[in-house]
């Protein structure tokens with residue numbers, strides 16, 4: 001793709017603000033400074049300028065910074081204007097830039113240009129997108145790691161190893177007449193292939209952790225009617241988000257609350273109480289409750305602690321059993337239950353501790369953070385497993401398979417990535433980035 005256009009956008013958030021940052025990138029960026037700001041000034045130094053329109057009238061005063069190519073975010077000539085953040089300034093500036101032949105940037109277009117100029121690879125661009133979206137500390141740390149090249153370095157290390165293995169296979173191919181030598185040389189590739197395979201398998205196994213941090217974790221509160229599910233949601237959320245009443249069957253729709261627990265982004269779902277009922281609307285609510293509980297990453301199963309015989313009704317994995325209304329219980333709790341009171345707060349610290357432990361069990365650091373990464377590495381694993389299992393086939397065939405694995409790693413960092421994948425990644429950015 002060649003970019004003859006010069007693009008512009010507001011890169012700071014929209015609306016009124018003390019200062020708004022406008023970014024311009026492309027071959028005519030310098031001319032914008034010549035035409036509207038009385039010259040370019042020293043590269044990379046902030047300069048106080050009067051922005052004047054062609055008729056000499058003053059548009060605004062602010063700071064201008066000139067980043068000549070290639071030392072800029074996009075690698076192109078870039079200008080930053082720090083002007084007053086008012087809708088009127090923005091509108092008039094955009095009119096003037098459009099009249100000067102510039103075009104409004106599409107979402108992610110600055111980063112796409114940076115990627116095309118080799119300023120960052122695709123995995124780093126994804127890290128940047130994640131950093132802009134980060135809501136929790138864990139998300140921020142993971143995104144910064146990826147932007148800093150954690151995944152790229154891993155992919156490049158695997159590539160270097162595979163290229164080493166490929167060299168042995170190609171050397172074997174170049175000895176076509178000898179009887180034993182080719183096979184011996186080809187076998188030298190095997191330990192390397194096995195090591196890479198092992199590392200990739202471990203990365204795939206750890207990937208649910210990375211994805212849980214990036215995408216957040218869904219936790220469904222489920223159980224019979226009137227046990228205090230909505231009361232628990234409200235106490236966890238720290239505000240009255242769901243209706244609580246003494247009447248069984250209060251909650252019908254699924255109520256979702258986003259919050260951060262133990263550094264994790266959690267979507268907490270309150271659901272209808274599950275029981276046999278003739279009420280059609282309640283039946284719909286119960287069906288939704290069951291779906292939510294099945295699809296959630298974690299379940300909090302709530303029961304009424306004043307019921308003397310507490311029985312765990314499900315053995316589902318990633319489930320926390322909570323006996324609510326502990327304030328009204330005389331007997332000791334059976335094994336496996338966490339006793340709480342959503343009204344008095346009794347047992348709450350222990351409950352939160354168990355919940356945090358379950359969430360943390362959902363994962364720590366991992367280099368693969370998106371479905372795209374996992375699919376590519378899974379594909380590479382499948383090919384390498386075949387190679388290792390058929391170590392004695394023709395070196396040509398093995399070399400071919402290893403080359404296919406290399407192409408998957410190239411795709412991971414964006415060396416050979418289909419346009420539609422690029423489109424999907426870069427369009428997920430906001431405008432101005």
Ligand SMILES: Nc1nc2c(ncn2[C@@H]2O[C@H](COP(=O)(O)OP(=O)(O)OP(=O)(O)O)[C@@H](O)[C@H]2O)c(=O)[nH]1
Nearest residue numbers: 225226227228229230231245249250251273341342
């Ligand atoms: N004593 C006591 N009462 C509680 C506690 N938690 C909730 N309740 C009461 O139990 C009743 C039901 O609470 P909800 O939170 O509406 O229960 P729910 O499970 O969401 O009910 P449905 O949505 O109808 O299934 C209300 O009257 C609450 O005030 C608790 O820890 N102790």
Ligand SMILES: [K+]
Nearest residue numbers: 226245247250
């Ligand atoms: K209720």
Ligand SMILES: [Mg+2]
Nearest residue numbers: 229230250251
């Ligand atoms: Mg409820």
